[in-house]
Amino acid sequence: MAYLDNLLASGEQPIRREHQHWFVVVADARYAIFAFLAAILLLVLSGAVPNDSGGQGLRQGIGYAVLALVIGGLAYLGWQILRYLNEEFIVTTRRVLQTEGVINKRVVDSSLEKINDAVLSQSLWGRIFGFGDLDVLTASEAGISRLRMLRQADDFKRAMLEAKHELELELSGARPMPGPAIRTGPPVAVPTAAPAPEVQRPPAPPPMSADEVTRTLASLADLRDRGAISAEDYEAKKSDLLRRL
Known part of the structure; x- marks a missing residue:
């Protein structure tokens, strides 16, 4: 042999x-x-x-x-x-x-x-x-x-x-060619991935008083009537202001 x-x-x-x-x-x-x-x-x-x-x-x-x-x-x-x-x-x-x-x-x-x-x-x-x-x-x-x-x-x-x-x-490539035996070495420590940073959300807007909301809605209505903003924008802003009460 x-x-x-x-x-x-x-x-x-x-x-x-x-x-x-x-x-x-x-x-x-x-x-x-x-x-x-x-x-x-x-x-x-x-x-x-x-x-x-x-x-x-x-x-x-x-x-x-x-x-x-x-x-x-x-x-x-x-x-x-x-x-x-x-x-x-x-x-x-x-x-x-x-x-x-x-x-x-x-x-x-x-x-x-x-x-x-x-x-x-x-x-x-x-x-x-x-x-x-x-x-x-x-x-x-x-x-x-x-x-x-x-x-x-x-x-x-x-x-x-x-x-x-x-x-x-x-x-023909249908099967990989065998190579020499691979000698196993000492175990290698695999580095662990660092934790992903926590995504900070933007702070919520401060609440508004009823008078502030009323004045803001009046200003938005005036802008809508003059054609400065569309009716859709007015409704979106109105909903946002009402949520802040």
Whole structure:
């Protein structure tokens, strides 16, 4: 996982990781199997060697050969297991990656937006034991093209196509692109708004006596009769004066 973390870009997240089927180890370790079978055969043949002086030397030679075959077979088998564990196929939110190599690493990737189609081929044994061959068709010749004997190939294909669809939505603007995780800091005090100043209403006019109201109404009536103010203005002023009594 640490090596994969170094390959991921900012905001890129792994979605699915898968290996090849363990049948691949059996196929690649065929020479180790042949070595073990040869060692067993030599042990069987050593039983037919006579116990005389010449036979003892032959038995010793057969013993060394059996030991060499067993050690060599175990070393070869262990190397193939390490290769199997270090070869991995990963679907991320941006790419499909293939990593391989125990000492010298090799990484091949294909961008999801360049993938045109994916063809899954499964034999009868593949459907029974859960593996298949996945052909990834891209717009360029470079990149991952064939995933041989992939374990749970149908689920891997589904995850890849779903990730491609999600990426297309992000690129079209229909969905925001995920960014790196935001680290939460100490809480920041939010300043509170100052209370709004109270609106001061204008003071009410002082009350008037009846004589003052009468004189004012007479003046307003005179102005109305001379056409200085309209009848509507006169009535409005009259109502205001009567309220101030």
